[in-house]
Amino acid sequence: MKPFSFIHAADLHIGSPFKGISVESAEVAEQLQKSTFSAFDALIKACIDHQVNFLLVAGDVYDGADRSLSAQLHFRDGLKQLADAGIRSFVVHGNHDPLDGRVSTIEWPQEVHNFGKAAETVTVEVDGESVASVSGISFPKKNVEINLAKKLKPGPDHLFQIGLLHCNVGNDTGHDPYAPCELGELQSSGFNYWALGHVHTRTKLSENPWVVYPGNSQGRSIREQGARGCYLVRVDRQCTAEMEFVPLDVVRWHQTSVSILDIESLDALDRRLVEVAEALPEAGRDVVCRISIEGRGPLYKELRNEGAEAELLQRIRQNLESSDPLIWVQRIELNCLPQVDLQQRAEQGDLLAEVLTLANETAESPAGLQRIEADALDDLWKNPRAKKGLAPLDDADIRKILDQAKLLCLDLLEEEE
Ligand SMILES: [Mn+2]
Known part of the structure; x- marks a missing residue:
């Protein structure tokens, strides 16, 4: 089989609004709003620079089901650039950009394959020789609760078989459980490479076969720190894949x-x-x-x-x-602390020491923590308006409040001396 290469990207979220930051700085807001577009431009450039044979996009191309027309045109224009360079693209949609969202009637180059709501398998050729198959399926709507991986069947055995899907593998990804499936079933499904999307932190769940989340191409909040990008995958004559991370974020x-x-x-x-x-x-x-x-x-x-x-x-x-x-x-x-060591200060036998000791004892006993929740916060919980907006506190939250209270007592009582 001829060697070939492809880029696997996902979760581009083109057109993310970055709400909340705009209020503080118009310049930063503009930079951020441009960032998902620029990261996509970097993806197109990477495909061309590395002369890959095709691009895989595993869902959440757009940020919202109401995909802005400018985001759709920008995406199409990028893929058109690839088509002009002889590079094919394969696209599935996920929970952020399901098929029942706003889909504008724009023309796509022939080299672009948009997978629909029924599973399909497409064969990829390099210089007239078939090398790989791509099987994919898109989210018809946002809340897909069924296992879509089950619907994908690998192409012919002699090809490098790729499954292209937006889905949630396992239960503890910290992401919404859309199109749930288990790692074991992906590993035993006969595919060589599962090109996944949905989880925004890049993860290789398995190596033979490959089960890969490339993560999103541009971080969108403090929860998405560090480099973001895509995987460049080179497949040699023996069907062995080699991965390289390519950063795209701006x-x-x-x-x-x-x-x-x-x-x-x-x-x-x-x-x-x-x-x-x-x-x-x-x-x-x-x-x-x-x-x-x-x-x-x-x-x-x-x-x-x-x-x-x-x-x-x-x-x-x-x-x-x-x-x-x-x-x-x-x-x-x-999150800084006073120079005094609170533990030592609690042993000095004065009023402040007593307050600190009481706080320490409360923090260490379950009954103490409950008392804070019941007594001190009772009025708050009883207030119907406040109640609506409040999440219940866990022990760590209450200990944090106690720590703050200790520091406040220290400020007030030490000053009086
Ligand atoms: Mn996403």
Whole structure:
């Protein structure tokens, strides 16, 4: 069999609105709104640069069922570019862009195969020789509860058999359980390569046969940090596949931290924050980040002042205003502690020590935690309006509240001395 190569991408989410960020900075909002389009352009460029034989897109091409026309045209134009370069494309749709959503009547090049709601198998040729088969099926609607993998049958044995599908493998992916299936059944189904979409973090679930999620092409929130892209797959004469990750994202999300240990002034903290942020961009990519301020140090007290967090954020945004690539600090989180060791302080035998001891005991006993939920939060739970908007608290949440209360008592009681 002739060697060949393809790129496997998924979850492009072209046209993601990035709601919530636009309020704060029009420039950042614009960068983000362009990012899913730019990442797709990078995908097309990668296909052409690596001279692959075909492209696989495993669903969630668009972000919403109401796919914007501009997103659809942009996608079509990219695939047209591939068609002009002799590269075929195979596309299935997932829960974000099911077939019953808005589908505009636009013309597709012959080299593009859009799989419908019935399973199909297409043979791929390289220089007149059949090398691979692609079997695929699209989501007819958003909430697909049935197992779509079962509907796909591999092509002829002598070809490299690919299953193209948007689905949720196993139960603990942290994603919606659409088109559920089990890893075992995919492994025993006779396919050489399952080109999957849905899970946004790239994962190779299995190697022989391959069961692969390439992840999304562009991170869209702080939950989707680090490099995002696609897999370049080269298949040799023996039908052995080799994988290479190709990053495509243009804006990268990061979570990082700064310790206040040994930082004596707010100026020095400002400088440290800028240094840390400026170290984030990788290969010229724009950055959106959150910075957590941690550790024990003399600045703790000043940082506890009301509004300190917002002021810090404002200053670092100003300091990074002209950075190129763009660095946008989305949030600063204060997780630092006072210089006093609370455990030792609880042994000093005064009122504060008593309060701290009581808080520690409460945090350690199930009955104590229940008491906080029942007594202290009772009014809140009884308020019908508040109740609607509140999620129930677990033990970790209550301990966090207790920790905050301890720090507040420390501030107030130490000051009085
Ligand atoms: Mn998705």
